[in-house]
Amino acid sequence: MLCYKDRTFCSVKCAELRCTRNLTEDVIRDAEAWWGSEEAPITTSDLSSTCGMYKPITGTIREFSEEEKQASKERDKANECT
Numbered sequence: 001m002l003c004y005k006d007r008t009f010c011s012v013k014c015a016e017l018r019c020t021r022n023l024t025e026d027v028i029r030d031a032e033a034w035w036g037s038e039e040a041p042i043t044t045s046d047l048s049s050t051c052g053m054y055k056p057i058t059g060t061i062r063e064f065s066e067e068e069k070q071a072s073k074e075r076d077k078a079n080e081c082t
Contacts, residue, residue, distance in 0.1 A: 003043040004031040011044040015055040021047060 009023040016022065023044060031040035048054045 001041070001043075003041045004034060008043045008045050008047070010047040010051065010054075012046050012048040012054070013057050014048070014051075014053075015057045016053045019051070019053045021051070 004027075007021070009027060010019070010021045011023065014022050017024065023042070028040075028042065031042050032038050034040065048056075
């Protein structure tokens with residue numbers, strides 16, 4: 001079966017971004033560009049139990065509200081060097 005980069009990516013969310021098997025947004029985007037659509041064949045599996053680099057993500061992950069995003073943009077703009 002043909003799959004992106006001929007490898008299996010880890011399906012578990014991981015805090016270790018240096019791992020080449022971490023299925024990141026960049027990997028997904030690159031696979032879609034290579035395939036030409038959002039249907040890119042990406043093989044995944046839970047590799048966390050055998051991976052020496054695995055670091056579980058701790059804490060709560062949440063989406064920022066539109067108000068928080070806007071406030072952040074305004075802070076960034078106020079702190080820009082001109």
